[in-house]
Amino acid sequence: MTDTSANGQNNAAPKKNSLFVQDARLKRRKSAEKRFQWYGIGAISIGCIFLVVLLTNILMNGSSAFRQTFIDLPITLNAEEIEAAEASMLKTGAYKNIIYAALEEQVASKGVETEMSGKDLGKIMSDSAPGELRGFVLANPDAIGTTVDFSFFASSRVDGYFKGRVERADLVNDKNLDAAHLDIIDQLKDAGIVGLHFNAEFIFGADASDNRPEQAGMGLSILGSFYMMIVVLLLALPIGVGAAIYLEEFAPQSKFTDVIEVNISNLAAVPSIVFGILGLAIFIQTMHFTKSAPLVGGLVLTLMTLPTIIISTRAALKAVPPSIREAALGLGASRMQAVFDHVLPLAMPGILTGTIIGLAQALGETAPLLLIGMVGFLATNTPESFIAGFDTPNSAMPAQIYQWASRADPAFYERAWGGIIILLFFLLAMNIIAVILRRKFERRW
């Protein structure tokens, strides 16, 4: 082919041009292509920057929640004192006095000179200490009469001091702690009995009241979320996949199925709070299920997740080449055999991905849970058994985070960020599972 006139200029006279010279039109096309590439790179960069900023922010604010200031305190468990405490009306109040005495002793033994004593000195300790001590004594009656090394939470102000959140100047108007306390703390820190340690209680513990932020943990709300995910998985997966299979493979084309299809798409776009109020009206007010229970939460989230699962399952079924169905039908398979033996296995990766995305969405949902009463402060009671957990009032991770973020003490703010890290960890884990499952089930045809 020596003729190089085939240049899109059909009616123009044949013109010789070199392959080494690019004409203006080609240059324009090339530059348009380049521009589009830069748009894409720009868009991705902006997305990445946002993501990095968000993640660093979360990690910087939240990682400190996993460490907590502890005060080491050896306590001699005197049998008479404990008997007296158990006999008193305010049991933890009596235990408090045991702790104060031990604290005074400990402070003195480390050579710290102070005029403070008793309750005033005890401000450096968490309010959770007496309860913890009593719990230990009740669980280990044999330990009475011996000296036990305890490690109690320091109060949230002391913890804040260790984490740089609280300065001496801030304490002028603070009736919870004085600068003098911090002097003692500094000396105790040098003596090695006060310090920051990893706090497993934050991951496994229960929520605590407003004045004990140092004790609050995510454990029970993780459990609540876990129960809800079980409910969602057990209900939404079979119902959603079943509905999708019927609509996609069996349902006759009619006005009725059209209406259903449109409504499923609409449901996917309904704000989650609407599902919350629906759950409140139907499950709690009409059917009288236990308020705030993960069972109800799971039911509400099931309603929310269903459209996602149905839509993604239908897309996955649609993507299976019709030749596979024909092959099975041609062999004399019934419709159901064709679907369950051949189409469904091929659609599995898509279905699983959709389901896990739906679950992840449900895991992060807050608004509907607040409407059915699954608020954070309920996450304080460990369920008595596995089954009872479905019906025991509880919270969920995002609701717990929301609750912490709205409390006054800045110590809770840090925990809200920490909670987000845990939530993101679970979401990430679910997405990784989705990827692994998709890889595992993916087959070529």
Add this chain to the structure above:
Amino acid sequence: MNDMRYIERATDMNETKITARDVHVFYGDSEAIKGVDVDIQARAVTAFIGPSGCGKSTFLRTINRMNDTIPSCRVTGGITLDGEDIYDKRVDVVQLRQKIGMVFQKPNPFPKSIYDNIAYGPRIHGLTKNKAEMDEIIEKSLRRAAIWDEVKDRLQAPGTGLSGGQQQRLCIARAIATSPEVLLMDEPCSALDPIATAQVEELIDELRQEYTVVIVTHSMQQAARVSQKTAFFHLGHLVEYGDTSDIFTNPKDQRTESYISGKIG
């Protein structure tokens, strides 16, 4: 058309396997098949030829009721298999399709092992009692489809990993594993290269010893090579039907002649 090799026409012309009487097929309002009468002979290869969109594939799919899967499709008239109306209310398509197997245009093995591809049909129809019987069916089917020697050492390998021609022969093996009486083939060689085509054609010729084969093809040479009977379809009508040699050497209808001589199509 000197290169055509007319194969033996010595078939006993008396036994009819499938009859069609005044068959009309509608997709919604449009009529795809406009009244077809045909008698398909047992243990012979019948070829349906005709230009694209003439309805030959549609008609083929009415024979094993694959058109049932298309909601807008409607069939009128009568098709019988061994004298029994296949569109009778008492007929279950599953049973019908076990008797009338089908091979499709594009090789469509299941994304499973070669073994499982063949085993699926016998398994759903409960043709075997134990693994030994199943192994026997699989070997027999693969041998009959002339692919046994190529795959006998890798029966557990995925069927989709075979070459196009092997895949198509695997699909034929899969279709005959359920011991059908009729094999419908919808342009089985259109996705294959000439060598694979030759292998499949040879196979089709052998299959007519036991099966009634109906093949839809675009290639007139193929029809001439493999079939004993040929039906020419045009615009939904069955224009001409008769012995393959007659159709190709002495067509009675003007349209048939135009088609086989390349004037329409």
